[in-house]
Amino acid sequence: MATVWFCLVALMVAMYVVLDGFDLGTGAIHLLVAKTDDERRQVLASIGPVWDGNEVWLLAAGGTLYFAFPQLYASGFSGFYLPLMMVLWLLILRGIAIEFRGHLHSLVWEPVWDFLFCVSSLLLAVFYGAALGNVVRGVPLDGSGYFFEPLWTNFRLGAETGILDWYTISVGVLALMALVMHGSLWVQMKTTGAVSQRAGHVGGAAFWAVTVLTVVVTVVSFSVQPQIKTNFARWPAGYVFPVLAVAGAVGVKSFMAKRNERNAFLSSCIYLAGMLTSVVFGVYPMVLPARNPEYSLTIDTAKAGAYGLKIGLIWWVFGMLLATGYFVFVYRSFAGKVTAGQSEGGHKS
Amino acid sequence: MNSALDVHRLHFAFTITFHYIFPQLTMGLALLLVYLKTKALRTGDEHYNKAARFWARIFGINFAVGVVTGIPMEFQFGTNWAEFSKAAGGVIGQTLAMEGVFSFFLESSFLGLFLFGEKKLGRIGHWWAAFLVFLGSWLSGYLIVATDAWMQHPTGYAIGANGAIELTSFWGLLLNRWALWQYAHTMIGAVQTGCFVMAAVGAFYLLTKRDEAYGRTFVKAGVLVGVVASLLQLFPTGDMQGKLIAEYQQPTLAAMEGLFESQPNAPLAILGQPDVQNRRLDNPLQIPGMLSFLTYRKWTAHVKGLDRFPEDLWPDRIPLLYYSYHVMVGLGTIFIAVQLMALLLYWRKKLYQSRWMLWVLMLCVPLPYIANTAGWITAEVGRQPWLIYGLMRTAHGASPRVGAGNAWFTLIGFMGLYSLLAILWCFLMGREIHLGPEPPVMHTHGSATPAAAD
Numbered sequence: 173m174a175t176v177w178f179c180l181v182a183l184m185v186a187m188y189v190v191l192d193g194f195d196l197g198t199g200a201i202h203l204l205v206a207k208t209d210d211e212r213r214q215v216l217a218s219i220g221p222v223w224d225g226n227e228v229w230l231l232a233a234g235g236t237l238y239f240a241f242p243q244l245y246a247s248g249f250s251g252f253y254l255p256l257m258m259v260l261w262l263l264i265l266r267g268i269a270i271e272f273r274g275h276l277h278s279l280v281w282e283p284v285w286d287f288l289f290c291v292s293s294l295l296l297a298v299f300y301g302a303a304l305g306n307v308v309r310g311v312p313l314d315g316s317g318y319f320f321e322p323l324w325t326n327f328r329l330g331a332e333t334g335i336l337d338w339y340t341i342s343v344g345v346l347a348l349m350a351l352v353m354h355g356s357l358w359v360q361m362k363t364t365g366a367v368s369q370r371a372g373h374v375g376g377a378a379f380w381a382v383t384v385l386t387v388v389v390t391v392v393s394f395s396v397q398p399q400i401k402t403n404f405a406r407w408p409a410g411y412v413f414p415v416l417a418v419a420g421a422v423g424v425k426s427f428m429a430k431r432n433e434r435n436a437f438l439s440s441c442i443y444l445a446g447m448l449t450s451v452v453f454g455v456y457p458m459v460l461p462a463r464n465p466e467y468s469l470t471i472d473t474a475k476a477g478a479y480g481l482k483i484g485l486i487w488w489v490f491g492m493l494l495a496t497g498y499f500v501f502v503y504r505s506f507a508g509k510v511t512a513g514q515s516e517g518g519h520k521s
Numbered sequence: 522m523n524s525a526l527d528v529h530r531l532h533f534a535f536t537i538t539f540h541y542i543f544p545q546l547t548m549g550l551a552l553l554l555v556y557l558k559t560k561a562l563r564t565g566d567e568h569y570n571k572a573a574r575f576w577a578r579i580f581g582i583n584f585a586v587g588v589v590t591g592i593p594m595e596f597q598f599g600t601n602w603a604e605f606s607k608a609a610g611g612v613i614g615q616t617l618a619m620e621g622v623f624s625f626f627l628e629s630s631f632l633g634l635f636l637f638g639e640k641k642l643g644r645i646g647h648w649w650a651a652f653l654v655f656l657g658s659w660l661s662g663y664l665i666v667a668t669d670a671w672m673q674h675p676t677g678y679a680i681g682a683n684g685a686i687e688l689t690s691f692w693g694l695l696l697n698r699w700a701l702w703q704y705a706h707t708m709i710g711a712v713q714t715g716c717f718v719m720a721a722v723g724a725f726y727l728l729t730k731r732d733e734a735y736g737r738t739f740v741k742a743g744v745l746v747g748v749v750a751s752l753l754q755l756f757p758t759g760d761m762q763g764k765l766i767a768e769y770q771q772p773t774l775a776a777m778e779g780l781f782e783s784q785p786n787a788p789l790a791i792l793g794q795p796d797v798q799n800r801r802l803d804n805p806l807q808i809p810g811m812l813s814f815l816t817y818r819k820w821t822a823h824v825k826g827l828d829r830f831p832e833d834l835w836p837d838r839i840p841l842l843y844y845s846y847h848v849m850v851g852l853g854t855i856f857i858a859v860q861l862m863a864l865l866l867y868w869r870k871k872l873y874q875s876r877w878m879l880w881v882l883m884l885c886v887p888l889p890y891i892a893n894t895a896g897w898i899t900a901e902v903g904r905q906p907w908l909i910y911g912l913m914r915t916a917h918g919a920s921p922r923v924g925a926g927n928a929w930f931t932l933i934g935f936m937g938l939y940s941l942l943a944i945l946w947c948f949l950m951g952r953e954i955h956l957g958p959e960p961p962v963m964h965t966h967g968s969a970t971p972a973a974a975d
Contacts, residue, residue, distance in 0.1 A: 220633075221633045221637075224588070224629045224632075224633070225626065225629040225630055227629075228621060228625040228626055228629050230592075231592065231595055231621040231625055232618065232621035232622050232625065232626070233621075234595055234596065234621070235595065235614065235617045235618030235619075235620065235621040235622070236614075236618045236621075236622075237614075238595075238598070238599070238606065238610050238613075238614035238617055238618060239610060239611060239612075239613075239614025239615045239617070239618050240614070241610075242606055242607050242608075242609070242610025242611050242614060242685070243607050243610075245598075245599045245606055245607075245610055245614070246599055246603035246604070246606040246607035246610065246920075247603065247607075248599070249596060249598075249599025249600045249603065249606075250599060250600055250601070250603035250920035250921075250922060250923055251922065252600075253600050253601075253920070253923050253927060253931075254927060254930075254931070256596060256600055257593075257600065257931040257934065260592060260593045260596060261934060261935075261938055263589065263592055264589040264590070264592070264593075264938060264942075265938075267585065267588060267589040267592075268585065268586070268589055268942065268945065271581075271582075271585035272585070272945060272949065275582075275949055275952070276952075316921070317607075318603065318920075318921055318922045319922065320922035320923060320924075320927075476610065476611030476614070476685075476687070476688075477611050477681050477685070477687030477688060479687065479688055479689055480611045480612070480615060480687060480688035483615075483688070483691045484615060484618070487619060487622070487623075488618075488622065491619070491622035491623050491626075492622065494623070494626070494627070495622060495626040498626055498627065498630035498631070499626075499630070501630065502630050502633070502634075505634070505638075505641070
């Protein structure tokens with residue numbers, strides 16, 4: 173049962189990364205691909221009706237993690253105290269930037285929110301990547317089941333790690349590049365004209381950065397976290413995840429060449445899901461590896477009581493079916509491209 | 522304020538207090554929006570649709586701030602209260618996760634359609650969008666109140682082998698008696714905020730002689746719904762809430778009432794300052810026997826005072842608890858008086874001309890916010906010294922590795938950020954009210970952010 177919940181939480185996190193990933197990426201390239209106010213509205217309109225629902229996956233995943241693995245929630249969130257709080261501040265700034273921008277039309281109003289939207293999206297992508305890097309590398313948990321990481325120590329992979337070291341920073345940069353690619357492909361698909369074109373160029377450039385960084389980070393990760401090698405040796409079927417990531421990356425390149433914008437974006441979704449599931453598979457059954465392996469949190473040490481996990485499965489499946497229904501409804505009523513003039517006064521209403 | 526524990530408490534108190542300014546209005550307005558949309562549907566009068574659009578814009582601003590300040594709440598259980606989360610996550614994580622899965626997805630999906638999809642959805646479809654937003658926000662309210670109610674009065678659990686608290690009854694958690702009454706009391710409080718705000722804006726338009734047709738609609742809706750809400754707030758919901766406290770949190774009841782000595786014919790303190798050191802109420806103004814009557818429906822009933830309980834079971838901030846409780850009850854009484862007076866004038870067809878009453882309605886607008894906040898302080902400070910009543914003390918719930926310095930750092934960060942939000946909120950709210958229900962055509966809302974507010 174704990175393994176089932178491990179997979180479900182991983183699925184929710186993957187949903188979050190794929191969905192909120194494209195609107196974070198959209199934010200990160202906002203100032204780069206949209207120059208005029210009209211173009212910026214076009215970019216914002218491309219995520220307008222959906223970004224908020226996408227972010228709900230973070231809350232839903234957080235809540236699910238909380239009741240399925242309370243010990244992980246407690247150790248992880250208090251250990252990552254400082255970066256997590258900064259993520260919250262960034263989420264606040266980003267949320268109000270998107271919300272408040274349209275209320276007023278002034279030369280000193282919109283630029284502020286455009287800048288905040290871009291910077292907060294960009295930093296969030298780096299923070300998420302660094303967080304994932306921390307999970308792979310392991311944290312300084314001790315016998316009490318707790319740890320507290322400073323933002324940085326000496327940037328090396330010693331016993332006294334900080335949130336940021338050369339490894340986690342490189343994962344952060346990879347995450348940023350991956351989401352820039354993901355967001356560019358989204359914007360390219362959802363917009364027209366100059367914005368769509370610029371997004372295509374950014375996406376093409378980001379693709380090469382992603383490719384190089386993926387290879388480097390993957391190779392390094394095998395030495396940083398030995399469990400990954402063990403798991404792939406033990407369950408060769410797990411290779412399906414990295415294969416998925418590679419297939420996604422290849423798909424991005426070839427569909428971009430064919431100018432098939434939709435499939436290029438979908439390939440990028442597959443790449444992200446493949447990368448994330450590879451990591452998750454690599455650390456299983458650990459949920460939070462420790463620098464000293466004997467203190468690692470595993471699904472069994474972190475899980476909640478059996479009854480709660482069982483009853484949770486019933487309402488979770490029911491609730492997810494409902495949520496999927498809403499998402500299909502919203503995305504369908506939002507199908508098609510956003511043109512420059514169309515963003516005026518709310519999308520297609 | 523030097524111990525990490527105190528900073529963690531202040532951290533949560535500050536962020537939750539600020540957060541709740543916004544949901545109390547949106548939950549109340551959600552109901553009033555359904556009222557306006559129903560009116561529009563039944564009368565076919567475009568006036569009500571315009572009124573609903575105006576309030577939808579106000580709703581959108583408040584919802585946005587409510588969402589961004591709400592996200593930190595879910596995370597703070599883990600960041601600042603790790604020991605509590607570790608022990609109780611298997612139980613309260615259920616309700617928190619259900620909130621995300623059942624209400625946030627619903628709200629975020631339909632709010633965009635409600636705010637920007639009116640033409641596309643049609644009359645009936647738009648009514649449904651309003652209704653689903655209402656449903657989502659009220660469901661969210663229930664799951665949060667059920668979480669708090671479990672901390673006030675834990676049910677449906679057992680202590681597992683490793684000392685963790687495990688869920689044993691899903692319905693025991695969800696249908697906790699405390700949760701049902703607390704929910705009714707909380708939501709009616711939110712409706713009161715919605716009603717007073719709507720009535721205040723209406724009164725403002727009538728007093729300034731602009732948009733007067735809307736002014737009348739808003740004042741009428743605020744008063745007609747508000748009078749029912751203010752009565753229900755006292756009885757049965759407030760009354761039942763008091764009875765539950767008398768039954769399960771006896772030291773809390775004594776501290777709330779400033780009753781230091783056990784006695785029959787226990788008096789109800791209307792005014793007075795608790796002097797905890799000397800265990801007495803200074804300058805008391807009391808109604809003899811009233812507390813006995815309210816608690817046990819018998820004037821002579823014996824009520825336990827704080828002297829019956831060891832001091833380590835007393836709530837640790839008795840004056841704060843006493844005052845917030847008295848502020849809440851005092852304001853609740855004022856609301857009943859104001860609303861009944863307004864109803865009387867409405868009934869005699871004098872309400873819209875009665876400038877003094879409109880002044881009162883307009884100036885009352887901060888009071889329901891204060892009353893709701895004071896109510897929550899009563900509930901949460903009253904729960905002390907327990908984090909989970911009878912099971913875990915607040916002193917044992919914080920994150921062991923997060924020191925006071927780091928907690929101060931993030932608390933100050935939140936204070937700065939929330940000050941900024943407050944200023945922006947005041948500016949945008951003032952602007953919407955100034956633009957009014959029939960804004961100039963240029964005012965197209967949310968250029969690019971259809972689904973904007975979650």
